[in-house]
Amino acid sequence: MRLAGRLKKTFGSATTRRSLVSLTTFVVLWELSARLKIPVLGAVPSPAETAACLVQEIFRAEYWRSWGGSLARILIGFAAAQLLGVPLGLFLGWSRRAREVIFPLVEIMRPVPPLAWVPVSVIFWPSAELSMIFVTFLGAFFTVILNIVEGIAAVDERYLRAAASLGAGKSGLFWHVLLPASLPSVLTGMTVGMGITWCVVVAAEMIATDTGLGFLTWRGYVAGEFPLIVVGMLSIGLAGWLSSGLIRRVGLHFAPWLKN
Amino acid sequence: MDALEPVRAADVADGPPEEAIGRLTAEAVGKTYVEQDRSREVLKDLHLTLEAGRVTVVMGPSGCGKSCLINLLAGYEPPTAGRVVLDGRPTAGPGPDRLAVFQETALFPWLTAFENVAYGPKIRKELKGAQLESAVMELLRLVGLEDFRDKYPAQLSGGMQRRAELVRALANRPKVMLLDEPFRGLDAMTRGLMRDVCLTIFRRHRGSSLFVTSELDEGLALADQLAIFTNRPAKVKKLLDVPFERPRTDQLRSSPAYLALKAEALELLHEEAVKSFKTGAIESADFVEAYGALA
Numbered sequence: 364m365r366l367a368g369r370l371k372k373t374f375g376s377a378t379t380r381r382s383l384v385s386l387t388t389f390v391v392l393w394e395l396s397a398r399l400k401i402p403v404l405g406a407v408p409s410p411a412e413t414a415a416c417l418v419q420e421i422f423r424a425e426y427w428r429s430w431g432g433s434l435a436r437i438l439i440g441f442a443a444a445q446l447l448g449v450p451l452g453l454f455l456g457w458s459r460r461a462r463e464v465i466f467p468l469v470e471i472m473r474p475v476p477p478l479a480w481v482p483v484s485v486i487f488w489p490s491a492e493l494s495m496i497f498v499t500f501l502g503a504f505f506t507v508i509l510n511i512v513e514g515i516a517a518v519d520e521r522y523l524r525a526a527a528s529l530g531a532g533k534s535g536l537f538w539h540v541l542l543p544a545s546l547p548s549v550l551t552g553m554t555v556g557m558g559i560t561w562c563v564v565v566a567a568e569m570i571a572t573d574t575g576l577g578f579l580t581w582r583g584y585v586a587g588e589f590p591l592i593v594v595g596m597l598s599i600g601l602a603g604w605l606s607s608g609l610i611r612r613v614g615l616h617f618a619p620w621l622k623n
Numbered sequence: 624m625d626a627l628e629p630v631r632a633a634d635v636a637d638g639p640p641e642e643a644i645g646r647l648t649a650e651a652v653g654k655t656y657v658e659q660d661r662s663r664e665v666l667k668d669l670h671l672t673l674e675a676g677r678v679t680v681v682m683g684p685s686g687c688g689k690s691c692l693i694n695l696l697a698g699y700e701p702p703t704a705g706r707v708v709l710d711g712r713p714t715a716g717p718g719p720d721r722l723a724v725f726q727e728t729a730l731f732p733w734l735t736a737f738e739n740v741a742y743g744p745k746i747r748k749e750l751k752g753a754q755l756e757s758a759v760m761e762l763l764r765l766v767g768l769e770d771f772r773d774k775y776p777a778q779l780s781g782g783m784q785r786r787a788e789l790v791r792a793l794a795n796r797p798k799v800m801l802l803d804e805p806f807r808g809l810d811a812m813t814r815g816l817m818r819d820v821c822l823t824i825f826r827r828h829r830g831s832s833l834f835v836t837s838e839l840d841e842g843l844a845l846a847d848q849l850a851i852f853t854n855r856p857a858k859v860k861k862l863l864d865v866p867f868e869r870p871r872t873d874q875l876r877s878s879p880a881y882l883a884l885k886a887e888a889l890e891l892l893h894e895e896a897v898k899s900f901k902t903g904a905i906e907s908a909d910f911v912e913a914y915g916a917l918a
Contacts, residue, residue, distance in 0.1 A: 521725065522729060525729040527716075528718065528723065529742055529746065530795075531746055539731075540731070618733065620733045
């Protein structure tokens with residue numbers, strides 16, 4: 364009964380209805396353009412072909428290994444970026460001196476697109492797997508640091524003053540004010556970082572490996588199985604969407620005051 | 624363990640508290656900000672004493688340095704001249720003995736109403752467990768927020784936020800409460816209600832209070848003494864005694880003594896407003912509008 368209630372709540376809302384309308388319209392237009400052989404657009408496999416290919420793929424172990432491969436890289440790279448980036452970002456935001464010493468380095472490294480790191484990391488790391496995880500890591504690492512440092516800089520002084528007046532010491536100011544106040548920026552950094560991570564991992568998989576959703580898409584292209592390309596693209600889109608949603612949910616769990 | 628105690632009859636009753644604490648004195652205080660080669664003198668040779676158990680209302684032209692004075696008294700900034708003395712001892716830095724409430728809410732958005740009020744006594748480890756719970760709930764009830772204990776500030780109305788912030792300060796039993804236009808931005812009706820809340824708070828509060836406002840009626844409803852500030856650099860132009868019993872009824876407000884005091888205050892405010900206007904302070908335009916036309 365609870366499930367029925369939830370389903371009704373989800374699908375009954377105006378927002379959901381609008382999303383469904385837009386998605387349906389998109390699929391219908393896509394099918395039409397394939398059937399009517401509209402130039403350029405018509406060359407894309409139709410939704411029907413794509414769906415048929417998707418059904419086939421769903422029952423193949425290799426399709427799920429592609430998911431597994433990409434997810435593992437994302438998970439390890441992203442987690443490592445958070446584990447190192449969050450404390451480093453907080454430290455840089457907290458200590459002016461550390462910021463002055465380390466930040467110029469971050470500023471120089473950050474604009475280098477993670478994909479430009481692929482050649483170096485392939486040479487540097489012993490396996491293709493590690494080099495891909497490394498570039499995935501880089502994709503999220505700088506974004507997280509930057510967002511936290513900016514988040515801490517933007518913390519309103521009146522919260523710090525209030526906490527100091529109420530008796531908070533230096534560590535109290537950090538744990539009770541700077542950390543919670545910068546959580547929204549941490550979450551933004553994670554969401555943006557997750558997006559970058561997917562871009563990076565897919566591109567890296569096309570270059571350097573024979574597993575993952577990026578490779579699946581690439582294989583579709585090489586083998587001339589065009590519906591498979593679209594299946595790969597859709598899978599990547601879905602994976603990215605799911606991981607962003609997960610971050611949001613986990614984030615709201617830890618920062619419930621951001622709910623409204 | 625003296626941060627919070629249950630209300631006693633003596634606290635609720637009008638009249639001075641039995642033990643006078645919180646005499647805060649600004650002694651020849653000056654504050655000059657130096658930015659590159661320009662310096663701006665905001666306060667000059669300012670003397671003001673907040674007496675224990677009494678409410679001092681400060682009024683003066685906009686931008687004359689009232690907020691600056693509050694920052695100095697609260698210890699957020701050091702004065703460039705003179706000193707601030709609390710119960711005979713010079714102050715240094717902020718502390719729970721002098722709590723300020725500003726017009727913009729400083730409730731922590733990541734804590735619920737309850738957690739905000741409990742924050743001070745909790746981190747200073749003065750109260751915990753059931754004692755903390757009952758002390759905080761008692762304060763929330765005092766301002767009608769007991770049903771909102773688990774709401775975050777963003778879920779409260781502007782007036783509720785101000786009430787929560789007032790009792791968050793009160794929870795620490797400060798010696799001095801510094802209120803910098805705490806009701807600015809609230810609608811007229813809420814403002815009237817908040818005035819009553821404030822009177823309740825002042826009765827509970829044993830120390831001294833400073834209340835900055837730009838509304839003379841609000842000031843006269845709350846004040847034991849009214850300090851009129853000069854235009855910048857600010858000092859006390861005149862200190863007026865407001866000897867009327869509270870609550871100040873409509874009847875009192877139409878009495879000759881009250882009206883005479885109000886007229887005197889208006890005249891002083893008007894003089895300073897015009898000076899401030901002539902020196903070209905943009906912020907003063909609305910102040911002149913409010914008090915220039917009346918005087």
